[in-house]
Amino acid sequence: MEGHADLALAERCRHDAPGAFEQLYRQHAPRLFGLACRLVGRTEAEDLLQEIFLAAHRKMALYKGESSLGTWLFRLATNQCLDYLRSKRARLALLTDSMDREPGAPAAGAGAVVGVVDRLDLERALAALPPGCRAVFVLHDIEGCEHREIADALGVSDGTSKSQLHKARLRLRALLSAPALAPGRHS
Amino acid sequence: MTTCPDIQSRLSEFADGAVTDIERAAIERHLASCPACRDLLQDLHRIRRAAATLGPVAPPDHVWLQVAGQARLDRPDAPARATRIARTAAIGQWAGLAAALVLVTIGAHYFLNTVPAPETTPGNASATPSVEVIAEELGLAMQHYEKAITELEALAKSNSDALDAQMAETLRQNILTVNTAIDESRSALAQNPGSEPARESLFEALRRKVVVLQATVNLMNEMRKGNQTGAVEAAAAFSKKS
Numbered sequence: 001m002e003g004h005a006d007l008a009l010a011e012r013c014r015h016d017a018p019g020a021f022e023q024l025y026r027q028h029a030p031r032l033f034g035l036a037c038r039l040v041g042r043t044e045a046e047d048l049l050q051e052i053f054l055a056a057h058r059k060m061a062l063y064k065g066e067s068s069l070g071t072w073l074f075r076l077a078t079n080q081c082l083d084y085l086r087s088k089r090a091r092l093a094l095l096t097d098s099m100d101r102e103p104g105a106p107a108a109g110a111g112a113v114v115g116v117v118d119r120l121d122l123e124r125a126l127a128a129l130p131p132g133c134r135a136v137f138v139l140h141d142i143e144g145c146e147h148r149e150i151a152d153a154l155g156v157s158d159g160t161s162k163s164q165l166h167k168a169r170l171r172l173r174a175l176l177s178a179p180a181l182a183p184g185r186h187s
Numbered sequence: 188m189t190t191c192p193d194i195q196s197r198l199s200e201f202a203d204g205a206v207t208d209i210e211r212a213a214i215e216r217h218l219a220s221c222p223a224c225r226d227l228l229q230d231l232h233r234i235r236r237a238a239a240t241l242g243p244v245a246p247p248d249h250v251w252l253q254v255a256g257q258a259r260l261d262r263p264d265a266p267a268r269a270t271r272i273a274r275t276a277a278i279g280q281w282a283g284l285a286a287a288l289v290l291v292t293i294g295a296h297y298f299l300n301t302v303p304a305p306e307t308t309p310g311n312a313s314a315t316p317s318v319e320v321i322a323e324e325l326g327l328a329m330q331h332y333e334k335a336i337t338e339l340e341a342l343a344k345s346n347s348d349a350l351d352a353q354m355a356e357t358l359r360q361n362i363l364t365v366n367t368a369i370d371e372s373r374s375a376l377a378q379n380p381g382s383e384p385a386r387e388s389l390f391e392a393l394r395r396k397v398v399v400l401q402a403t404v405n406l407m408n409e410m411r412k413g414n415q416t417g418a419v420e421a422a423a424a425f426s427k428k429s
Contacts, residue, residue, distance in 0.1 A: 033244045049250055169234050
């Protein structure tokens with residue numbers, strides 16, 4: 001049923017049917033904006049969200065219904081965000097080339113998270129991660145992607161994706177147990 | 188695989204359920220007698236659970252307005268639809284509106300491209316603009332900006348019948364928010380005229396205002412079905428010139 005609905009919506013978008021593209025935007029923009037905010041930061045995310053939907057508008061003819069529209073848009077958005085990081089700052093390319101040479105993650109025993117992890121604290125700590133391991137964490141732990149998919153998107157091996165995820169979690173643990181970000185200590 | 192470092196390097200995958208049966212048994216034996224590794228595992232689970240709760244984020248209203256406007260411009264047949272007859276007096280207003288937007292952009296670019304960041308490297312003082320120079324350049328950029336805003340606001344007011352009340356209110360709120368940011372940035376810059384972060388903050392706020400005004404233009408495009416094709420063409424022409 002969802003597949004038929006997606007194909008019908010895509011078809012309406014292709015023909016610029018009134019309200020169709022807005023329906024697509026309203027359905028999917030919040031998830032894609034969340035993804036972009038976490039990958040590139042909120043300010044850039046607004047511009048990127050526009051680019052993502054404009055790219056979708058241009059490429060709608062390529063959507064054949066092999067996956068859901070949500071999955072198709074998510075892939076498009078992930079690639080746009082990663083391309084942005086690569087082209088704009090060349091940081092991700094640098095990091096993906098050198099992910100395995102990155103300075104080691106904090107020692108696993110260096111502090112523990114006390115109590116429940118607050119979402120705001122986690123968002124803040126996430127923003128403090130290096131772009132490479134942040135991308136892996138966002139795609140795996142927040143968006144539920146498999147390591148194989150992440151490795152493909154980033155152009156790294158599965159093993160690098162796994163090790164970066166572990167590093168990201170250890171860094172987050174250290175950040176969340178630091179006084180400035182410890183749960184319940186919002187300024 | 189019995190030492191803490193060995194075990195800890197595998198705990199993320201253990202937490203994800205992605206280890207073999209043999210590995211899992213070895214890790215579980217270690218955990219039974221190691222509080223530090225148990226603490227780490229508990230924290231990894233907490234972080235995973237918290238991450239799974241981070242959901243969608245609602246984008247600001249103006250983003251859709253920009254997407255809709257740009258999508259319209261993107262249509263291959265958009266310029267072709269414009270008819271000569273449709274270019275009424277309203278086009279003059281739209282051209283003025285687009286020109287004003289270009290002015291705003293030029294003002295911001297002018298400032299960003301002509302005022303270098305304060306150089307902090309010792310011995311390179313000649314490359315460092317003085318506070319007076321920065322203030323002068325900033326003043327010039329602000330003149331461009333304010334002139335454009337004044338024109339834009341007048342034109343938007345004369346076209347206000349194109350907006351429904353709810354949208355007009357949304358845009359008004361966006362403008363108020365960005366005005367507050369501009370005021371705060373100006374205040375910070377007044378206190379420390381040489382501060383690069385303060386300058387960046389101000390121009391980010393100015394950029395946001397341009398974005399909102401562009402959204403206004405796009406929205407009016409949407410609302411004015413009769414005249415919009417000419418407006419699209421005019422805006423596209425100005426965009427190319429800029």
